[in-house]
Amino acid sequence: MALFSRRKKSDSDDVSAERPEGVIEPGEQPVAPAEPPAAAVPQVTISTSSFRGVGAPADATPATDSTPPVAARPSARPPGPMEAPEGRESIPGVQDNALLATALAEISGAAQPVQLLNVARQLLQGNVFLRVKGDARALIAEGKDLPLAVATRGDEQLVLAYSSGQALSQSVHADGDRDTSAMAQPVMALLRYVLDGPYAGLVLDHASGDARAVLPTALLERMVSEADADLRIKTALSAKRTESTASTIVDAIVAGAPLWIAVNQAEGGPVGVAESRAATGERFLEVFSHPLELLALGRGDQAVPLKSEQLVAAIRGDDGLTGLLVDPAGPWIRLTRDDLAGLLTRAE
Structure with a gap:
């Protein structure tokens, strides 16, 4: 209490x-003050069709099942541990x-x-x-x-x-x-x-x-x-992992826990949304429980709010998308299409 x-x-x-x-x-x-954080990254608006884009070049370092790949940018911080x-x-x-x-x-x-x-x-x-x-x-x-x-x-x-x-x-x-x-x-x-x-x-x-x-x-x-009042996703990710962790996070998404995506635009190119790829080639859309989860990566991407209907449209509209990678900076989790079945079924 x-x-x-x-x-x-x-x-x-x-x-x-x-x-x-x-x-x-x-x-x-x-105590003396520390340097203040950088100014907030401005938000942009994209259509659901932009989900097919990739906001950053592929990471040249092979990924493992416990390490999500991230964009290979000099200023980017490495991902944190899964748990x-x-x-x-x-x-x-x-x-x-x-x-x-x-x-x-x-x-x-x-x-x-x-x-x-x-x-x-x-x-x-x-x-x-x-x-x-x-x-x-x-x-x-x-x-x-x-x-x-x-x-x-x-x-x-x-x-x-x-x-x-x-x-x-x-x-x-x-x-x-x-x-x-x-x-x-x-x-x-x-x-x-x-x-x-x-x-x-x-x-x-x-x-x-x-x-x-x-x-x-x-x-x-x-x-x-910008935080979920109950910090449902953050709490589940920071707790000890169990068989119910994935379903707890999906339930939070279904119940309206806020999410953001990372967008970027190569010079002269289309707006793309950041993905991560597993060593075996599976594609995961990166989603974030708070804009700070993205900004702390230092990749220069922009945080854009993600509505549940946009998320559902992205998953249904791209058969090659394996699922979601939630909070890549860590602690993080991958959610497959099977994990997301409750979200997709409810949206029908």
Whole structure:
């Protein structure tokens, strides 16, 4: 259950809570801002006939069953693993956000825009840890609000959050302030709280050296506005894979979870839509659960919203299309025509 109450930007910096997921003793310290992410890629409109195009040249490196091929562009980041790393519990009872911690660990020196976009996309799943001034359990027992620890940057305030109990413990070691405690919160509840408050953004793992990031409110607003409110696809992809994972994702698509495609245009050529090809030649249309999933690849493609009727028309209109590749940056999944039967049947 979310620990936040909705409030206006003019309200105080406290939050209300019912029960913390875990409690330890951290502190807080100011941090400097990271470089802001690149401007959003403009959207374009295409017809369903454009699905037969390919938005990027074929990858010359042979693919395996566990590695989706991507366009061979110097600025593109390689695909991530098919499955998320196994979760660990730095604080008993609450799993760390392993994907977020991994994305932050890629930062060395000043964060690059594409690295911040990668951090932002991986933030959109699981829990994050927050710091509270005072004894959270005692405050909750007394029915009092929980004031979040924040960093200051001039006249601005930024909420502190952590990808793991380990990252939070590093901040305890760094500042020695033991008059604070910590708890876990679902990421969407945190993002809405930051946007509803008088904050300039969110600081992640501020005491972890280079492996930290500052996400400004402009980026947080886009993350929330374009995200599935329940993060159904992201949640399924980041969880341990089971026999029902594919059907869970297809059910989310049928129920209206938003999707995007990647489009590009060679100089003087037609607009094409990005595909991936398996080593054995199967073709998979790339689809994305959020525009950040595409932008973090750094390929220069444009994110275009994909309506369910367009998706169905694309699959039915191209017999050579094997299925879909969802979120190629990873964690990802391939969905075959058999997997998509529920979507195709419902559209009839």
